[in-house]
Amino acid sequence: MTFFKTVFQYIAAINLLFISVASYANPPKEIFWEDLIPKNHVQIDTQAQANHEDSDQNWVQPDLDAPVVKALDGQSVSLPGFVVPLEGDSGVITEFLLVPYFGACIHVPPPPPNQIVHVTIKGGVPIDSLYDAIVVTGIISTETWSGEIAQVRYKMKAVGVAPFEL
Amino acid sequence: MINLKNVTFKWHKNDSSPTLNIKELVIEKGERIFLYGPSGSGKSTLLAILAGINTVTSGEVLILNKNLSTLSNTTRDAFRADHIGYIFQNFNLLPYLTPIENITLGCEFSKIRKQKILKQSSNKSAALQNEAIRLLNALGLTAQYHNKNVAELSIGEQQRVAAARAFIGSPELIIADEPTSALDTNNRESFIKLLFEQAKLSNSTLVFVSHDETLKPLFNRSIDLINLQEQV
Amino acid sequence: MIIAKLAYKSLLNRRASVLLTLFTIAISVMLLLSIERVRIDAKSSFSNTISGTDLIVGARTGDIQLLLSSVFRIGHTNNGVSWKSYEYITSQRGVKWSIPISLGDSHKGQAVLGTTLDYFSHYRFAKKQNLTFNKGRPFAAINEVVLGSEVANKLGYKLNDSIVISHGMGNTSFHHHDDNPLKVVGVLNPTGTPVDKTLHIPLAAIDLIHGGKASLVHEHEHEHEHEHEHEHDEHNNLVGHPKQITAFLMGFNSPLYTLQIRRNINQYKPEALLGIMPTVTLKELWEMLAIVEKILLLFSAVVVLISLLGMLTTLLANLSQRRRELAILRSVGARPWHLFTLISIESLLTTLLGCLVGSALYYLAIFSAGGYLQSHAGISVNITMLSYYELGLIGVIMAAGFIIGLIPATRAYFYSLSDGMSIKA
Numbered sequence: 001m002t003f004f005k006t007v008f009q010y011i012a013a014i015n016l017l018f019i020s021v022a023s024y025a026n027p028p029k030e031i032f033w034e035d036l037i038p039k040n041h042v043q044i045d046t047q048a049q050a051n052h053e054d055s056d057q058n059w060v061q062p063d064l065d066a067p068v069v070k071a072l073d074g075q076s077v078s079l080p081g082f083v084v085p086l087e088g089d090s091g092v093i094t095e096f097l098l099v100p101y102f103g104a105c106i107h108v109p110p111p112p113p114n115q116i117v118h119v120t121i122k123g124g125v126p127i128d129s130l131y132d133a134i135v136v137t138g139i140i141s142t143e144t145w146s147g148e149i150a151q152v153r154y155k156m157k158a159v160g161v162a163p164f165e166l
Numbered sequence: 167m168i169n170l171k172n173v174t175f176k177w178h179k180n181d182s183s184p185t186l187n188i189k190e191l192v193i194e195k196g197e198r199i200f201l202y203g204p205s206g207s208g209k210s211t212l213l214a215i216l217a218g219i220n221t222v223t224s225g226e227v228l229i230l231n232k233n234l235s236t237l238s239n240t241t242r243d244a245f246r247a248d249h250i251g252y253i254f255q256n257f258n259l260l261p262y263l264t265p266i267e268n269i270t271l272g273c274e275f276s277k278i279r280k281q282k283i284l285k286q287s288s289n290k291s292a293a294l295q296n297e298a299i300r301l302l303n304a305l306g307l308t309a310q311y312h313n314k315n316v317a318e319l320s321i322g323e324q325q326r327v328a329a330a331r332a333f334i335g336s337p338e339l340i341i342a343d344e345p346t347s348a349l350d351t352n353n354r355e356s357f358i359k360l361l362f363e364q365a366k367l368s369n370s371t372l373v374f375v376s377h378d379e380t381l382k383p384l385f386n387r388s389i390d391l392i393n394l395q396e397q398v
Numbered sequence: 399m400i401i402a403k404l405a406y407k408s409l410l411n412r413r414a415s416v417l418l419t420l421f422t423i424a425i426s427v428m429l430l431l432s433i434e435r436v437r438i439d440a441k442s443s444f445s446n447t448i449s450g451t452d453l454i455v456g457a458r459t460g461d462i463q464l465l466l467s468s469v470f471r472i473g474h475t476n477n478g479v480s481w482k483s484y485e486y487i488t489s490q491r492g493v494k495w496s497i498p499i500s501l502g503d504s505h506k507g508q509a510v511l512g513t514t515l516d517y518f519s520h521y522r523f524a525k526k527q528n529l530t531f532n533k534g535r536p537f538a539a540i541n542e543v544v545l546g547s548e549v550a551n552k553l554g555y556k557l558n559d560s561i562v563i564s565h566g567m568g569n570t571s572f573h574h575h576d577d578n579p580l581k582v583v584g585v586l587n588p589t590g591t592p593v594d595k596t597l598h599i600p601l602a603a604i605d606l607i608h609g610g611k612a613s614l615v616h617e618h619e620h621e622h623e624h625e626h627e628h629e630h631d632e633h634n635n636l637v638g639h640p641k642q643i644t645a646f647l648m649g650f651n652s653p654l655y656t657l658q659i660r661r662n663i664n665q666y667k668p669e670a671l672l673g674i675m676p677t678v679t680l681k682e683l684w685e686m687l688a689i690v691e692k693i694l695l696l697f698s699a700v701v702v703l704i705s706l707l708g709m710l711t712t713l714l715a716n717l718s719q720r721r722r723e724l725a726i727l728r729s730v731g732a733r734p735w736h737l738f739t740l741i742s743i744e745s746l747l748t749t750l751l752g753c754l755v756g757s758a759l760y761y762l763a764i765f766s767a768g769g770y771l772q773s774h775a776g777i778s779v780n781i782t783m784l785s786y787y788e789l790g791l792i793g794v795i796m797a798a799g800f801i802i803g804l805i806p807a808t809r810a811y812f813y814s815l816s817d818g819m820s821i822k823a
Contacts, residue, residue: 006786085677086653087449087526090441090684093677097653110657118653130681153654210820219728219818240733247731252819254729257722260404262411274400275731331730 009092009123028076028137033100036114036154038069066114068142068152078137079117079156080164083127092124098136098156113153121158133164167339167371168193168216173225175211184223185211187395193371195338198362200382201375203391209375212391213343216373217250218242230338247275251332251370253342258328259316265327266312269298272331279335294334301330305360322353329361336368343375358384401736404727405743412716419709420752426705427756427795430698431788432763437691438787440777441684444470446524447591448676452656455479455487455663456645458670462686465679468499468645471509471592475501478642483669488648492655495520497647500604500640503563508549510563510597512604514637518544520649523591533557534584540602540635544584548594548772555582561597563607578607590778602638702795706802709748713741713806717813724814738811745803746796753792757784 082102087095098117101108110116119136127134138158144151168191175186186208193199203209214220215227218234219242227234230249234242246252251272259268273279273294280294287293302312305326316324325345332340342361346354358374358381365372374385382388409416448469456464457477466472478500488496497520500512511517518529518536534557537544543561555561560579580599588594650656656675663673724737764779771777784792 003783003785084657084675085681086452086656086675088445088677089525090438090445095653097657099657110661113654116654116657127681129685130678151652151654153652214818214820217729217819243728243731243733246729252729254726254819258726260723260726262407263404267407271400271727272730275736 013123028078031072031077031079033079033081033115036069036072036117038067041067066112068114068154070142072140072154073142075140076138077140077156078135079140080133080135081117082133083130085127085130088124092126093121094124095120096127102131102133113151117154117156119156119158121161125158125161127161135162135164136160137162167195167197167230168373169226169228171226171228173215173222173227175208175215175220176223179223186215186222188212188225191389191394193373195371196369197387198365198372198385199374200385200388201373201391202377202379202382202388203375204377207391208395209391210343213341213375216339216341217252218246244275248278249338251334251337251340253325253328253332253340253345255344256321256324256348258331259319259324261316263316264313265302265307265316265319266295266298268316268327269301269331269334270294272333273335276335276337279337282335297334298330301334301364302327304364305330321348322357325349325357326360329357329364333364333368333370336370338370340365340370340372341375342372344377345374346376346381347378354378354381355384401740402743405740405747408740409744409747415712415716416748419705419712419748420755422705422708423702423749423752423795423799424755424759426698426702427753427792428759428763430702430791430795431757431760433694433698434788434791435760435764435779436771436777437694439779443590443777444683445680447593448523450522450526450649451647451676452650452653453648453660453663453673454645454676455484455648455671455673458664458672461672461674461679462683464645464672464674465676465683467501468647469592469676471501471596475644478644479646479671480642480669481640483666483671484643484646487663487666488646490659492650492652492659493648494651495649497521498601498640498643499645499647500601500642501644503604503607505549505561505563505597506553508546508553508595508597509592510599510604512599512601512640512643514601517598521593521647523589523593527589529589529593530587532585532587534582537583537598537600537636540600540606540638541578541580542583542600543580543603544586544598545582546586546592546594546596546598547588549597550582550585555585557582557585563597563599578603600636600638601640601643602636605638605640703798705752706749706795706799709745709799710802710805713745713803714809717741717806717809720810721813721817724810725817725819728814728817729819734811734814737814738807741807741810742800742803745806746800749796749799749803752799753795757792 079098081098081100083093084097084099085093085095086097087093096119098119099111100115101111117136117140119138121138136156136158137160138156140154140156143153143155170188170191172190173186173188174184176184201209201212203212211220215222215234216229218229218237221227221235221242225235229245232245234245237245259265260271263271273283283297284290284293287296289296299312302308307323307326311319311323311327316327319327325348328345329342332342340361345361346357349357361372361374364370374381454464454468456468456479457475459467459475459477463473464475467475484496484498487493495516497513497516499517501509503510503512515536522528532547534544545555549555559582561582562579580603586593648659650659660673660675663671727737727740728734761781765781768779768781771779
């Protein structure tokens with residue numbers, strides 16, 4: 001079983017190689033977290049939101065008003081951040097959230113939805129330590145999707161992950 | 167066949183007197199030489215030089231018209247494999263090979279000697295083995311000895327296997343370093359006779375080294391190593 | 399080639415001591431490969447146990463403890479989640495599904511899990527696979543039980559068998575719920591996870607087992623009258639009115655919600671709760687264990703090194719006895735380099751054979767211990783061809799054996815140079 005997995009990883013690696021070669025034609029745009037917030041939007045500090053906890057608040061989305069930058073949709077970008085793994089196995093992580101800072105300690109509330117990117121990467125990527133920042137490169141998309149609450153969010157199909165050099 | 171001229175040998179450059187100091191030594195092809203030298207006379211050193219293990223400090227060593235002193239280490243090793251068969255005093259045999267395998271070892275490092283045997287034989291794959299068997303039989307060791315464990319052979323039997331190894335592939339020069347010293351007196355003469363037989367058959371020159379003067383009469387020429395060296 | 403043949407014959411001649419060296423190397427190779435394999439497969443088994451779950455919520459104990467006890471059935475929590483909190487949290491917007499679970503009981507040493515039908519539809523493992531049934535169906539009445547594949551195999555249960563649950567999680571118990579036997583209605587397919595070792599009963603049955611005798615009679619009557627009419631009622635029957643559960647699993651409409659909801663749960667004032675993201679916590683567990691893994695590897699490597707040094711000792715001790723042999727070989731025209739190669743090949747051959755025998759022993763080991771590991775630790779070890787990693791390990795061992803063999807080989811080289819054809823004692 002592991003034999004096939006390694007073969008698959010080899011094929012995935014070769015695919016990644018091809019894709020990254022192809023993306024030479026369109027070098028990924030380096031973006032940062034501020035770029036994910038529309039220019040004239042005043043982002044409500046989620047810290048302030050946290051103070052309203054006792055009230056029967058909307059648990060899920062304190063900041064409903066967290067618009068995305070539609071212009072980024074479909075672009076090839078690279079964005080540094082920290083990994084919050086969602087799916088994977090003992091070797092690689094195939095799906096994760098990319099966030100601007102590490103840790104969910106009690107003092108700092110989690111980032112608002114336009115400061116989180118839901119990343120999937122085919123074949124997965126090994127992540128050594130969650131403490132280390134990485135740079136994710138791929139096609140970012142903005143999805144409008146309605147569940148109970150109409151939502152817009154960032155997703156990314158990543159092609160490569162590299163350690164972030166300070 | 168062998169020609170030494172103005173040969174000196176020092177183990178270390180700074181030695182005051184050389185271990186060997188030979189003005190001239192000539193041995194013709196086909197001769198059977200009795201080289202007499204008590205211990206300390208430098209005979210081991212001379213043998214090492216003749217076999218190409220060591221090079222002389224000064225002078226010329228010509229064997230088969232090749233000047234050994236000008237050859238590289240590797241070339242001298244190859245030369246020895248091709249043209250010289252060597253017999254030790256005892257413990258000649260590798261304990262993990264059969265007598266036949268010990269004998270064929272004699273030509274494993276020499277294409278020339280192997281070729282000589284293969285040329286004469288129709289059965290190429292078993293040629294070496296068959297030649298080893300032929301030599302064993304010629305030296306008086308019948309079939310039961312051929313694959314016996316060498317540890318079970320008597321000294322006399324071991325020496326005869328060693329002789330077969332020295333002769334296989336008919337090398338031009340046979341050097342025997344005190345091969346009979348470990349044998350009891352009765353067997354010495356018969357062993358030497360066997361050597362003479364084989365040397366004749368393969369047209370080899372025989373240099374027989376010993377400190378046992380009683381064997382001298384058997385040879386047609388003897389050289390005294392001490393007399394050979396210049397008085398320093 | 400003559401040197402190779404000589405090396406082989408030489409080893410054959412000394413086979414008693416060579417075999418000893420060979421076995422030492424073989425055992426160390428087996429040890430290294432086995433330890434690495436169990437380590438990797440354990441990690442893999444654990445990682446494959448849960449998938450597609452955004453959050454696990456339990457009493458505020460510790461991240462790893464909650465993960466281990468709720469998903470892996472290792473250890474236990476000494477506190478639970480109140481039903482009230484569960485209902486409140488899972489009613490929040492954005493929550494797509496939830497599975498409450500109740501642990502603490504056992505049957506013949508296997509864990510009993512009280513849960514709802516959502517377990518069978520929403521629980522996933524190993525890359526988002528659902529649970530599937532080998533035989534039968536999910537429970538539909540309060541006295542029905544669904545078995546994991548290991549439970550059915552090990553205890554030999556079939557559909558319609560009757561089972562009695564004990565209280566507590568020990569191997570046995572003195573507190574049986576004899577009055578409320580349960581009927582086996584389904585057996586799950588193997589998953590390679592603790593699910594296989596678990597008996598699944600309706601949440602309401604847990605309550606029942608702990609003393610709701612009257613309710614059972616009531617339930618039975620209810621069932622007979624309204625068999626397939628009131629599905630809602632049926633669901634309620636299965637859930638019952640628990641006051642507390644051990645933990646619950648949640649899935650959201652979008653994973654983006656997870657971070658915020660987790661925070662809210664961790665700061666939930668009415669009750670001390672803890673929410674964990676399973677993959678994150680598992681990663682934290684691995685990072686904690688990383689040092690242990692490295693130490694294990696180091697130990698195994700040292701054992702291999704010791705066995706190779708044993709080979710070195712034997713070769714060196716042997717070498718002084720073989721100086722005569724070297725002189726003989728020189729006399730027939732072997733170069734010092736040939737002798738170097740001879741000794742080198744001997745050590746290489748010994749190491750190679752050691753690795754081959756070691757690999758065979760390794761397969762023997764995982765073949766025989768695999769069953770034990772599966773049933774006692776939930777680690778599924780697959781019998782496959784040597785992976786690239788394992789081949790790499792063997793390659794390193796071969797290289798080490800070769801390098802160590804260079805020592806006696808070099809000695810032989812210099813012996814032959816200095817000795818020539820005579821041994822200067």
